[in-house]
Amino acid sequence: MSEQLSGTLATISPPLPLLEGLTAEFYAFCKAGELRFQKCSDCAAWRHVPRLRCGGCNSTSWRWERSSGQGVIYSLTTVYRALHPGLDPKTPFICAVVEMSEGVRVVSEILVEPGQVPEIGTRVAVVFDAVTQEVTLPKFRMTGRQ
Numbered sequence: 001m002s003e004q005l006s007g008t009l010a011t012i013s014p015p016l017p018l019l020e021g022l023t024a025e026f027y028a029f030c031k032a033g034e035l036r037f038q039k040c041s042d043c044a045a046w047r048h049v050p051r052l053r054c055g056g057c058n059s060t061s062w063r064w065e066r067s068s069g070q071g072v073i074y075s076l077t078t079v080y081r082a083l084h085p086g087l088d089p090k091t092p093f094i095c096a097v098v099e100m101s102e103g104v105r106v107v108s109e110i111l112v113e114p115g116q117v118p119e120i121g122t123r124v125a126v127v128f129d130a131v132t133q134e135v136t137l138p139k140f141r142m143t144g145r146q
């Protein structure tokens, strides 16, 4: 039996991003409290997730640009049954695709206060959740209706 199967739910950590290459750079900005995306230096297209080439013009020339941190919920679901045992203690939670004002979309968690019911089109703003000493995740809170 594998070591993973012999663990208890309390000992299984939630999945975290692997801090390598461009992904490490993205999360280093998050740790510093900045949401930044790549922006093509040739055609000015924003992109996320981090990658070497522009999907619009195939350029390899780009820079990190700071996001407004503002967006709207493009799609969402409430997770009652986690696909990873490390996320079980968090259930239920709201997983969403947030369309940022820059046009890129980010998959993240919507943090809600009691009584808040986010919907498609709800305006949100980024907040940063330091889930470990190394990893800070961008998450979102509601700021109102669209």
Ligand SMILES: [Zn+2]
Pocket (backbone or CB within 6 Å): 040, 041, 042, 043, 044, 045, 054, 055, 056, 057, 058, 059
């Ligand atoms: Zn481009």
